[in-house]
Amino acid sequence: MLNILVVEDEPAMQMGLRDNLQFEGFEVATADDGEAALEKLHHENFDLILLDVMIPKVSGFDVCKTIRKEGIETPVIFLTAKGEEIDKVLGLELGADDYITKPFSVRELIARVKAVSRRIKTQEITEEKITIGNLNLDFTHYTAKSEDKDVKMSHKEMEVIHYLWQHKNEIVSRHDLLEKVWKYEAQPTTRTVDNFILKLRQKIETNPNEPRHILTVHGAGYKLIP
Amino acid sequence: MLNILVVEDEPAMQMGLRDNLQFEGFEVATADDGEAALEKLHHENFDLILLDVMIPKVSGFDVCKTIRKEGIETPVIFLTAKGEEIDKVLGLELGADDYITKPFSVRELIARVKAVSRRIKTQEITEEKITIGNLNLDFTHYTAKSEDKDVKMSHKEMEVIHYLWQHKNEIVSRHDLLEKVWKYEAQPTTRTVDNFILKLRQKIETNPNEPRHILTVHGAGYKLIP
DNA sequence: ACAATCCTTTACCGGACTGTGACAAACCCT
DNA sequence: AGGGTTTGTCACAGTCCGGTAAAGGATTGT
Numbered sequence: 001m002l003n004i005l006v007v008e009d010e011p012a013m014q015m016g017l018r019d020n021l022q023f024e025g026f027e028v029a030t031a032d033d034g035e036a037a038l039e040k041l042h043h044e045n046f047d048l049i050l051l052d053v054m055i056p057k058v059s060g061f062d063v064c065k066t067i068r069k070e071g072i073e074t075p076v077i078f079l080t081a082k083g084e085e086i087d088k089v090l091g092l093e094l095g096a097d098d099y100i101t102k103p104f105s106v107r108e109l110i111a112r113v114k115a116v117s118r119r120i121k122t123q124e125i126t127e128e129k130i131t132i133g134n135l136n137l138d139f140t141h142y143t144a145k146s147e148d149k150d151v152k153m154s155h156k157e158m159e160v161i162h163y164l165w166q167h168k169n170e171i172v173s174r175h176d177l178l179e180k181v182w183k184y185e186a187q188p189t190t191r192t193v194d195n196f197i198l199k200l201r202q203k204i205e206t207n208p209n210e211p212r213h214i215l216t217v218h219g220a221g222y223k224l225i226p
Numbered sequence: 227m228l229n230i231l232v233v234e235d236e237p238a239m240q241m242g243l244r245d246n247l248q249f250e251g252f253e254v255a256t257a258d259d260g261e262a263a264l265e266k267l268h269h270e271n272f273d274l275i276l277l278d279v280m281i282p283k284v285s286g287f288d289v290c291k292t293i294r295k296e297g298i299e300t301p302v303i304f305l306t307a308k309g310e311e312i313d314k315v316l317g318l319e320l321g322a323d324d325y326i327t328k329p330f331s332v333r334e335l336i337a338r339v340k341a342v343s344r345r346i347k348t349q350e351i352t353e354e355k356i357t358i359g360n361l362n363l364d365f366t367h368y369t370a371k372s373e374d375k376d377v378k379m380s381h382k383e384m385e386v387i388h389y390l391w392q393h394k395n396e397i398v399s400r401h402d403l404l405e406k407v408w409k410y411e412a413q414p415t416t417r418t419v420d421n422f423i424l425k426l427r428q429k430i431e432t433n434p435n436e437p438r439h440i441l442t443v444h445g446a447g448y449k450l451i452p
Numbered sequence: 453a454c455a456a457t458c459c460t461t462t463a464c465c466g467g468a469c470t471g472t473g474a475c476a477a478a479c480c481c482t
Numbered sequence: 483a484g485g486g487t488t489t490g491t492c493a494c495a496g497t498c499c500g501g502t503a504a505a506g507g508a509t510t511g512t
Contacts, residue, residue, distance in 0.1 A: 154468085154469060154470085155469090156469080156470075190471065190472060190473075191471085191472075191473080192470080192471055192472080195470080195471080195472095196470090216478095218478090218479060218480075219479090219480085
């Protein structure tokens with residue numbers, strides 16, 4: 001599902017947004033001010049940003065401007081109070097995808113989010129079929145094939161390889177994986193992650209003993225090379 | 227191929243759209259203003275409408291509103307200039323399927339049109355009689371046959387298989403089914419969905435113990451393979 | 453009101469999936 | 483080279499999930 005960052009300083013509003021979006025099945029992260037938002041945006045990929053304009057430290061406008069300069073093209077929906085200068089949002093090439101004026105109904109917001117997420121999805125469809133080693137993965141259908149033979153992959157295996165793919169050619173630490181795939185519970189110093197890597201290698205690598213795609217970076221984590 | 231009505235007053239834009247869409251294999255008709263659009267819509271069936279918002283005589287919004295009132299459910303993609311009130315478009319009460327903001331790239335528009343047309347097609351197929359496994363289903367009459375023998379299907383069973391069909395080859399979660407077929411009640415702590423899957427398998431699968439059409443995706447839901 | 457039918461819930465079982473710990477192997481640093 | 487740390491691998495057990503049947507509840511037609 002889509003991963004949404006909500007940037008909003010008013011606690012009640014933030015909580016309301018988070019609960020409603022989560023109820024609709026979205027992944028939700030939050031930030032209280034512009035600085036925190038930028039921090040999160042630099043360390044994690046989101047699919048959509050709900051960005052209040054009037055927030056402490058760095059304004060919503062500036063957050064948007066900044067990330068666009070940095071090449072981050074995540075869709076943005078601005079949350080504005082009535083009377084704020086919307087023109088500047090839509091006119092100033094900030095690259096906002098939409099805006100919504102407070103007070104707004106939850107249903108309206110959800111409709112907007114879904115509209116944007118639909119657009120995101122259709123764009124992403126092309127990217128959802130990938131090949132790693134001799135394995136063809138299809139994340140829209142959560143299936144895998146190797147030379148026309150179906151390969152059974154568990155849900156979590158797909159999530160792990162998906163996360164690695166999203167961070168291909170980067171080093172991904174076990175901690176990252178536990179946090180993002182295992183969802184911030186279970187902080188075991190165990191071999192859990194390794195076990196999944198093991199299984200994935202057996203399915204992806206031609207010779208699992210000499211991995212060419214899922215590499216170990218000693219003391220740091222793993223790196224996926226497609 | 228699909229029959230598209232382009233409603234756009236600016237001649238250059240209209241011609242550009244027509245040429246590109248025709249090049250992609252679509253049938254294209256054009257209208258210069260809202261009145262002409264309504265006229266055409268009353269005399270011909272289209273599969274999709276590209277509707278500029280700012281057009282003479284009757285606005286795009288009003289065209290959409292009017293035909294919806296008349297029961298015409300042809301999908302609409304709005305063309306809007308930046309800064310126009312997207313709100314009203316996305317109010318979605320108008321029944322727009324999508325919108326696109328000028329200036330847009332041709333490739334983007336084509337992608338949108340294809341996305342909508344894909345949705346249309348899968349819907350159209352659904353209208354007719356389909357076959358899954360050894361079962362022939364007729365959704366217009368809500369009946370089913372297996373090798374010329376009538377098979378009794380309850381209303382809800384038909385709805386479930388219908389939903390699965392609309393999302394064939396995709397993973398459909400129990401939650402989705404509960405929300406879309408059962409209309410948003412019922413907690414997911416129940417085996418209700420499973421029971422329907424059980425019944426459907428007994429009617430569809432040759433060997434219900436090893437389902438080949440209604441597959442289980444552990445931890446995720448079900449997937450229909452026709 | 454009664455019966456029939458369909459839908460929902462409950463309960464139990466079997467199995468898939470995942471997490472754990474032990475041990476071996478590989479790696480890194482001194 | 484050697485010790486300590488990190489990683490690979492395996493088998494086992496617990497947990498969660500889905501399959502299934504049967505009972506309980508709701509709705510409809512007679």
